[in-house]
């Protein structure tokens with residue numbers, strides 16, 4: 001196991017007051033630069049620029065953001081609203097914000113005073129952080145067991161999309177956390193890493209994590225994935241999720257849905273790995289999930305952390321503003337840039353959570369994930385063997 005990263009996110013008590021310190025993911029893999037957030041607008045800007053990103057980590061950051069507002073005497077209700085709406089698709093963000101806000105309100109209503117209420121929000125944020133680390137560890141175990149069952153004895157060739165590792169989690173990640181467990185068990189033959197245009201989370205972040213772990217990996221352009229399936233080079237697809245609707249539809253980084261179609265056509269297991277905090281039973285179906293639309297310049301320009309002149313002014317992040325990148329389209333070109341797409345449940349072989357694995361992905365099995373009386377895995381029929 002490689003040495004640990006610079007912490008992806010940490011709370012620090014400083015003489016001038018508490019701060020939230022973030023590893024700026026827009027600067028990776030070239031530089032490990034830390035952003036120090038002293039207020040909520042700075043944290044909201046970091047979330048929108050994807051300096052801090054990835055559904056579970058957004059929930060953790062959101063919870064600490066509420067604690068920061070409370071500790072620094074800002075308006076907590078206003079801070080919670082700003083944070084919860086910083087990005088629309090990952091349900092984890094609002095989940096973490098509301099957890100910390102509720103703890104703050106409960107303490108305040110109990111008459112404990114502002115300082116104690118702020119401490120309650122911080123305690124809850126730390127709990128959200130710890131719970132996600134525990135969930136990550138459990139998902140890694142369950143995901144590796146699932147792969148052992150689906151593909152016994154194999155040295156696996158796994159394809160993944162975007163970044164779902166330690167950079168999105170309180171622990172070692174979601175889908176990439178499973179890959180890590182497979183690698184550490186000596187069962188990973190090859191990790192195929194989709195570069196994940198346009199923000200290149202695969203090229204910049206997953207390759208960075210895989211390299212640090214000594215994994216055998218190959219980076220590929222997203223549109224090369226089809227030829228890998230056709231050549232029989234993919235044993236399983238593992239991805240994360242930003243929101244799972246009640247019907248089992250999965251919102252994830254754009255490019256996930258085409259992989260699900262390819263996987264079904266080539267009878268390859270398509271596995272989603274996500275903590276239960278990603279499941280949103282109040283969203284009935286995938287059609288109701290708000291898909292974040294991002295600025296067109298992320299598509300019409302190429303920005304790279306390797307080239308400081310493409311990071312915008314003051315070495316800002318990759319997504320700071322138009323004109324920071326190198327144009328790769330005619331000036332004025334219009335662009336379609338959804339951050340996510342929706343994969344219907346019928347194309348998902350299994351969903352791995354810390355509370356068990358569900359397959360097939362049905363409304364009943366999704367609902368079971370959220371029931372307090374849940375007992376382990378819900379799998380029926382031969383859904384596992386017919387990816």
Ligand SMILES: CSC[C@H]1O[C@H](OP(=O)(O)O)[C@H](O)[C@@H]1O
Nearest residue numbers: 053054055162174240241252253
């Ligand atoms: C398992 S959470 C990681 C998830 O978040 C990514 O989105 P973004 O980089 O825009 O935050 C992507 O959808 C990953 O699957």
